[in-house]
Amino acid sequence: MAITDKFSSKQIFKFLPIVAIIIAGINAYYTVNEGHVGVIKRFGEAKDQQPPGLHFKIPFIETVEMIEVRTRKNAEKMASSTKEQMPVTIEVSVNWTVEKEAALDLFKRYGGLSQFEQRILDPRFRSATKDTIPQFEAEQLIQDRASAIQGIERRLTEEMAGFPVIVDNIQIENIILPAKYISSIEIKQTEKNLAAAEEHKLERQRFKAMQAVNTADAEAQSILKVAEADAQAILLKGRAEAQAIEAKAKALKNNPLIVKLTEAQAWDGKLPATMLGSGTMPIMDLRNSQEKGN
Template identity: 50%
Template sequence: MNQLVKKQISAKTVVGVAVAAALGMLSLSAFYTVDEGHVGIVKRFGEAQQQVNPGLHFKIPVADQVQKLEIRTRKNVEKLKAATHEQMPVDIDVSINWTVIRSEAFELYRNYGGLDQFENRILDPRLRSAAKDAIARYKAEEIVQNRGQVIGKIEEIVIQTMKEFPVKLDSVQIENLGLPQKYLQSIETKQTEKNLAAAEKHRLERQKLEAMREVNTAEAKRDAEKARADGNAYAITTEAQAESEAIRIKGLAEAEAMQKKAEAINQSPLLVEYVRAQNWDGKMPSTMMGADQNVLWNMQSVKHNP
């Protein structure tokens, strides 16, 4: 009897522990978290019910499931074959950065499923089509030289075809562009010729500049010599004019002095005698004219005669 009771009590204990464990697991499964950069889509028996933001949330165990959607920027890369405007085949790797719009993530999930399905069904086919369309508008040389313009055209087309979907397209890039080897060789040859032509043009322009520099130097030297000659001529002319003016002034002064002296002599006969006296050397004249100025006397003979 005692053993039977013990078995019953033991069985009840096991059942109680199992129930408690099950209830504990259910209570734990009722809570879940959504990480930053994601939103949660709550599904009840498989049907999408609502969208929740990052953080801790509660759900009905068993009935509810949560699908997490990334809303950070994602990058898709497509490898494809295309043809240029002149029908040259090219292999191209094109990528696009895109983001799910947070407020419309629920509609995207309900209409298209998860992000992988949206990429496979919607985004990737349109990206491939836009890349082929854009590549076909340009010649191979234009694609090589103006890659940014081609990227802009791909981006323009894909944005236009994706404008009705709840995503934001950030940027398109051409990751790799494979052209035929013969064409690459022809481009290299052509570029080499352009470089040589540019180098020759630079050399000719440099020679032209050097020639112009020599001409300018010669002209500057000529102008300097002319200026120096003009300066010398001007100095000589100025000096001659100054000397001529000095002579003229001196002549006028002398003439004026002589005129004043003559006027003074005319006005004062005594002045004549005074001048003679100043100029006399103290000797008597050796000859003297007679009164009638016809006889010339020898004063020395007269002086020594008793």
């Protein structure tokens, strides 16, 4: 039995180098995924950084720490107040990215991304937000988020100057105001809508009244133009008749025979019943009497 145990121990020690070589071979290479940088640590000390791909290291001596260099998002929900001292709860978020070339420096100074977020980024983000929100009134904050976002971004950029990261795309995700204020806003908006509706109604009435005035004015202008046209026609007709009479008078004056011609044209073919001579006694027409006697 002792011989068997001794043989087993010898066999184990015989294969130990082989196992060690296999383990060392497995630990001699590593891969860095896209969007990350590999920080090489030798006995815990950061020595170098490697880009994505397959790499080799000293087994059991060097280890690799992965640093993400893709865009990350941090979100914060914090209490603040508006310019009129109204309590408000703000939900904000920020995107930030580690500069690839500075990943090793960030690891050396802060120990990794989580440490950097907790100790550097988050406190400054909260400070920039709480310093900016009180500059706006509640209504302005609701209606003009862009200005508040620009203020937070400007302040945070100043706070993060000198750090190996890029911050951008700050968003105000939600604004939670007291229920009483929300109710007053709704009432105010309702009153604005009613006022706008009344103004629209008055505008339509003014438009209709203007239409009626324009229609009446157009009709009056039309009647006036017709009257002017009739008056002008009468005037022209009178002038034509006067000119005709004047021309006829001139013609009669210059040629007495025209009078005879006019009389002849107007004669109906019958002789006059009575004629006056040059004396005082009238000359009687006896033709009718004679005809009766016959």
